[in-house]
Amino acid sequence: MTTTFDLIVVGGGINGASVALFCARAGMRVALIERDQICRGASGVNAGTLTLQMTRVALIPYALEAHAMWANAPEWLGHDVGVVVCDGLSLAFTEGEEELLTYRAARRREAGAPIEIITGTEAQGIEPGLGASVRVAGWCPIDGFANAYLTGLAYRRALVEAGVALLERTIARGVDETEPFVVNTDRGPIRGRRLVIAGGVWIEPMLAWLGVTLPIKVLINQLSVTERVAPVMRTQVGIASGLLSLKQYPHGTVVIGGGWQGWGNRETGRSGIVPDSIIDNVRLACHAIPALAEARLARSWTGFEAETADVLPAVGPVPGIPEAYVCGSIHSGYTSAPYIAKLLAQCILGQEPERLLFPIDRLILQPASAATVS
Amino acid sequence: MVVETDLVVVGAGPAGTSAALAAANAGLGVILIDEAREAGGQVYRAPARTLKASTKTRDRDAVVGVRLRAALDRSSVRFERGLRVWSIGERFRTDTAGPEGVRTFKAPRLIAAGGAFERTVPFPGWTLPGVMGLAAATILLKSEAMLPGRRVVIAGCGPLLAAVAAKVSGGGGDVAAVIDMASRRQWASVMLQLATRFNLLREGAGWVLGLARRRVPIHFASTIRRIDEADGLLSVEIGPVDGKGRARPGRSSLINDVDAVAVGHGLVPGVEITRLAGAAHTYDRLRGGWVPVLDAMGRTTIEGLYAAGDGCGIRGALSAATAGTLAGLAAAGDAGALDPDTLASKSEPQLKEAARLDRFSAAVSDLLALRPGQVADIAPDTVVCRCEDVRRADIDAAIADGAADVNQLKHFTRCGMGPCQGRMCGDVVGELVALHAGSREAAGAWTPRPPLRPVPLADLIGSYSYNDMPIPKPVPL
Ligand SMILES: Cc1cc2nc3c(=O)[nH]c(=O)nc-3n(C[C@H](O)[C@H](O)[C@H](O)COP(=O)(O)OP(=O)(O)OC[C@H]3O[C@@H](n4cnc5c(N)ncnc54)[C@H](O)[C@@H]3O)c2cc1C
Ligand SMILES: Cc1cc2nc3c(=O)[nH]c(=O)nc-3n(C[C@H](O)[C@H](O)[C@H](O)COP(=O)(O)OP(=O)(O)OC[C@H]3O[C@@H](n4cnc5c(N)ncnc54)[C@H](O)[C@@H]3O)c2cc1C
Numbered sequence: 001m002t003t004t005f006d007l008i009v010v011g012g013g014i015n016g017a018s019v020a021l022f023c024a025r026a027g028m029r030v031a032l033i034e035r036d037q038i039c040r041g042a043s044g045v046n047a048g049t050l051t052l053q054m055t056r057v058a059l060i061p062y063a064l065e066a067h068a069m070w071a072n073a074p075e076w077l078g079h080d081v082g083v084v085v086c087d088g089l090s091l092a093f094t095e096g097e098e099e100l101l102t103y104r105a106a107r108r109r110e111a112g113a114p115i116e117i118i119t120g121t122e123a124q125g126i127e128p129g130l131g132a133s134v135r136v137a138g139w140c141p142i143d144g145f146a147n148a149y150l151t152g153l154a155y156r157r158a159l160v161e162a163g164v165a166l167l168e169r170t171i172a173r174g175v176d177e178t179e180p181f182v183v184n185t186d187r188g189p190i191r192g193r194r195l196v197i198a199g200g201v202w203i204e205p206m207l208a209w210l211g212v213t214l215p216i217k218v219l220i221n222q223l224s225v226t227e228r229v230a231p232v233m234r235t236q237v238g239i240a241s242g243l244l245s246l247k248q249y250p251h252g253t254v255v256i257g258g259g260w261q262g263w264g265n266r267e268t269g270r271s272g273i274v275p276d277s278i279i280d281n282v283r284l285a286c287h288a289i290p291a292l293a294e295a296r297l298a299r300s301w302t303g304f305e306a307e308t309a310d311v312l313p314a315v316g317p318v319p320g321i322p323e324a325y326v327c328g329s330i331h332s333g334y335t336s337a338p339y340i341a342k343l344l345a346q347c348i349l350g351q352e353p354e355r356l357l358f359p360i361d362r363l364i365l366q367p368a369s370a371a372t373v374s
Numbered sequence: 375m376v377v378e379t380d381l382v383v384v385g386a387g388p389a390g391t392s393a394a395l396a397a398a399n400a401g402l403g404v405i406l407i408d409e410a411r412e413a414g415g416q417v418y419r420a421p422a423r424t425l426k427a428s429t430k431t432r433d434r435d436a437v438v439g440v441r442l443r444a445a446l447d448r449s450s451v452r453f454e455r456g457l458r459v460w461s462i463g464e465r466f467r468t469d470t471a472g473p474e475g476v477r478t479f480k481a482p483r484l485i486a487a488g489g490a491f492e493r494t495v496p497f498p499g500w501t502l503p504g505v506m507g508l509a510a511a512t513i514l515l516k517s518e519a520m521l522p523g524r525r526v527v528i529a530g531c532g533p534l535l536a537a538v539a540a541k542v543s544g545g546g547g548d549v550a551a552v553i554d555m556a557s558r559r560q561w562a563s564v565m566l567q568l569a570t571r572f573n574l575l576r577e578g579a580g581w582v583l584g585l586a587r588r589r590v591p592i593h594f595a596s597t598i599r600r601i602d603e604a605d606g607l608l609s610v611e612i613g614p615v616d617g618k619g620r621a622r623p624g625r626s627s628l629i630n631d632v633d634a635v636a637v638g639h640g641l642v643p644g645v646e647i648t649r650l651a652g653a654a655h656t657y658d659r660l661r662g663g664w665v666p667v668l669d670a671m672g673r674t675t676i677e678g679l680y681a682a683g684d685g686c687g688i689r690g691a692l693s694a695a696t697a698g699t700l701a702g703l704a705a706a707g708d709a710g711a712l713d714p715d716t717l718a719s720k721s722e723p724q725l726k727e728a729a730r731l732d733r734f735s736a737a738v739s740d741l742l743a744l745r746p747g748q749v750a751d752i753a754p755d756t757v758v759c760r761c762e763d764v765r766r767a768d769i770d771a772a773i774a775d776g777a778a779d780v781n782q783l784k785h786f787t788r789c790g791m792g793p794c795q796g797r798m799c800g801d802v803v804g805e806l807v808a809l810h811a812g813s814r815e816a817a818g819a820w821t822p823r824p825p826l827r828p829v830p831l832a833d834l835i836g837s838y839s840y841n842d843m844p845i846p847k848p849v850p851l
Contacts, residue, residue, distance in 0.1 A: 037782050044785055057851055093840055104851055133840070149785040156776050168778070227793045227828060241848035251788075259849060263464075270652065273824055275461045275469040279476065280843055283835045293835065296828040297460075298793055301821075311850050331849075 008192035014043035016198030018341030024162040031165040039152035045303040047257035048146040052113040053090040060111035066339035079154035088143025088236040101240035105138040129233035175209040194323040201306040213365040219305040220264035226295035228252030262302040271302040316359035379403040382481040387415020389683025389698035390487030396702030409458040414439040417691040460825035475836035486647035490684035499601030508638025521547040523634025529553035530638040532742040536581035557595040567737035619745025640742035649822040657814040661687030672701030689735040749805040761792020779818035
């Protein structure tokens with residue numbers, strides 16, 4: 001292990017894999033350390049929704065760029081992740097939801113998302129599968145979804161082609177030195193001049209290796225999928241509150257999500273569903289698309305999603321440690337990751353990123369306040 | 375809404391029913407759940423209601439089934455019939471769904487007794503209509519009193535071959551041939567080990583003699599090479615195999631004009647509940663695959679969770695009942711309903727019986743175990759995962775693409791993502807990955823997730839009003 005890499009990326013989710021890919025393509029010698037396999041965590045089990053109607057307003061310009069990237073993934077990634085670009089609808093069934101939807105759609109429109117409010121009848125024209133009780137809907141022609149479980153295969157091929165040293169099934173345990181960085185792993189030390197922390201919900205313990213305290217809230221998102229069924233819908237469907245995401249894949253399965261919470265533990269890595277909240281999520285789905293009730297549930301699962309105190313990304317340099325960076329906790333992070341990771345890669349490569357990063361200074365607890373919090 | 379009790383038992387086959395009875399007799403409140411309407415499980419399956427009056431032929435299994443159900447009726451066990459357990463949670467929340475909606479039970483102890491699945495090692499034509507599992511054929515015969523076809527080929531391995539053949543020909547069907555992977559030598563050594571079990575030997579001998587009387591050809595050390603269909607009829611090509619299940623060079627022959635084939639290559643323990651709960655498991659080829667790590671009483675490595683029957687290693691119905699009784703006693707003892715001395719004295723004869731049966735079942739399980747050569751022989755074009763239409767060649771390509779274990783393979787190919795969630799193909803896929811990964815341990819096992827069986831969404835949602843739904847706080851803008 002005498003090689004000194006130009007860059008070590010810890011965590012092989014969509015964020016780490018994208019940063020590694022762009023830096024390697026720009027000529028850097030990159031090592032990617034992944035405890036499990038590439039994109040098998042959140043990045044391989046997420047709902048793959050590429051919607052602007054659930055994206056935070058501040059992230060809309062980024063998500064728009066990222067959507068365009070996903071729409072032609074084979075071009076820049078080189079491989080297919082089953083992206084379908086289609087209309088997106090966000091539904092309001094009650095007066096309260098109508099108010100919420102109208103307000104939120106307007107804010108997102110200001111930020112650049114082409115969302116229009118349409119009547120229930122118009123919505124049914126776009127999505128014949130809808131139930132009768134839709135009052136109004138937010139309609140956005142820039143929407144769609146990817147097939148998240150293909151992310152690992154696509155990225156793995158791209159990373160191998162770009163010459164990234166893929167260290168799968170390798171557990172990073174700490175950072176022993178910083179100039180250059182020496183990452184301590186269960187397979188020995190890995191040396192590199194630069195370091196990117198991209199461990200999903202585990203960026204908190206990873207940043208602690210560098211003496212930085214950045215609290216991350218751990219969300220345990222649940223998803224369900226039905227067996228293959230005859231077409232019941234043709235759009236990506238959500239609701240005003242953001243608590244539903246629903247689409248049918250070309251092969252016929254319907255994925256039901258929306259951020260309903262399961263149980264889980266970041267330390268053990270174990271997580272599971274909460275039956276009552278699966279049932280409520282499925283009820284919402286069947287309320288939106290009644291024909292779904294005929295389908296059978298094939299599988300429900302969970303994944304870990306990271307959230308910062310202000311629910312905005314942690315993407316940028318680690319203060320006080322030259323050449324250390326972090327990339328994670330992006331809301332609707334599957335959608336935006338390729339673009340935001342590209343911005344971070346530009347920064348690492350010494351270029352001016354084409355858009356602002358999300359520096360983490362605002363999120364870091366100083367030692368004194370950290371002590372009072374814990 | 376949540377019904378609480380001392381012990382939940384999932385599965386009312388011989389294992390679960392015995393467990394429930396033992397625990398209830400010791401004073402525990404017991405809820406026994408099965409998706410079937412009647413207790414009995416696979417072996418002691420009750421005939422469909424409409425058939426009851428007309429069924430005259432009562433074999434030994436049918437008689438045991440009637441007795442089992444009567445004992446259950448007389449006991450304090452609360453039998454919840456027709457409920458499909460779809461999720462098992464902490465300490466042990468048990469969520470069920472049925473046509474009447476969802477119901478939830480909870481107990482500090484749970485016994486998993488869900489039984490086994492049939493394994494079919496794929497060959498060209500195994501997915502054709504008219505080709506069914508050997509064990510599946512027993513369900514038709516038992517619960518529907520239906521013949522799989524008029525002219526039937528029965529193939530695969532294990533004691534079910536003779537049993538199914540006897541039932542088909544006894545019921546007026548024509549058994550075109552029995553194709554057994556085991557050789558005469560292998561059978562002879564099993565018979566030697568069975569010598570102490572007279573009734574079983576007698577029963578087995580009865581089947582074989584019956585087949586001989588009807589001049590049913592039995593091909594030993596043979597397997598189906600492929601099945602082709604023309605004009606609604608099947609033609610079955612058979613050929614010789616070696617002891618590891620590999621095709622031996624040698625003449626193949628054709629059996630024509632067949633309308634059904636029952637083929638099965640043993641059973642795989644259904645370990646979803648113990649795996650979902652996070653108990654430790656180990657790979658045991660002889661017992662059918664991945665099995666939970668258990669002590670002699672059936673305790674898993676998770677406190678309060680027990681397992682019994684074919685769901686923790688293929689041992690057959692008699693062993694299942696004994697293991698069930700032991701697990702029921704252990705649960706009662708651990709709950710404090712039996713003092714240690716009583717527990718020990720009640721368990722002792724059962725432990726002896728279990729050990730005795732184990733010697734016998736080990737002999738049979740050798741016949742039923744997966745033959746590695748048979749898996750290695752699967753042709754590139756043969757579909758392995760029939761739900762998702764994934765061929766051997768697709769699996770090999772994914773492995774070449776970097777899929778290092780079965781879960782990564784699943785993401786790369788959709789293999790195991792269909793309605794059966796890999797219950798049918800999982801064991802064979804594990805073996806295919808192990809050819810490259812080096813061992814079944816390295817190949818791993820698919821991550822277990824609910825539902826334990828597919829559930830109609832309609833059953834899950836019941837009737838509800840949108841306005842009454844608890845919708846969490848909207849995500850921030
Ligand atoms: C169920 C679910 C549904 C979602 N749905 C959507 C959606 O529809 N649309 C959308 O845009 N976003 C969605 N998201 C969010 C999105 O999936 C995440 O924002 C994104 O995948 C995060 O990527 P990441 O690379 O930061 O983290 P991860 O994918 O979690 O990657 C982190 C990696 O670090 C590895 N790691 C951890 N510790 C170590 C260690 N010590 N050593 C080495 N490696 C380590 C992990 O194994 C993991 O692979 C969803 C999330 C979940 C959980
Ligand atoms: C299809 C099939 C047919 C077989 N036929 C024979 C035969 O004819 N003769 C023979 O000697 N052996 C047969 N076997 C072997 C048989 O498994 C054992 O001999 C014996 O039945 C094992 O008893 P058990 O109690 O462990 O499981 P089983 O008898 O299989 O009982 C398990 C019970 O659990 C229930 N169950 C499982 N999961 C759930 C759930 N999620 N929710 C609710 N209920 C659930 C099932 O409905 C079933 O009634 C067969 C096996 C299979 C798979």
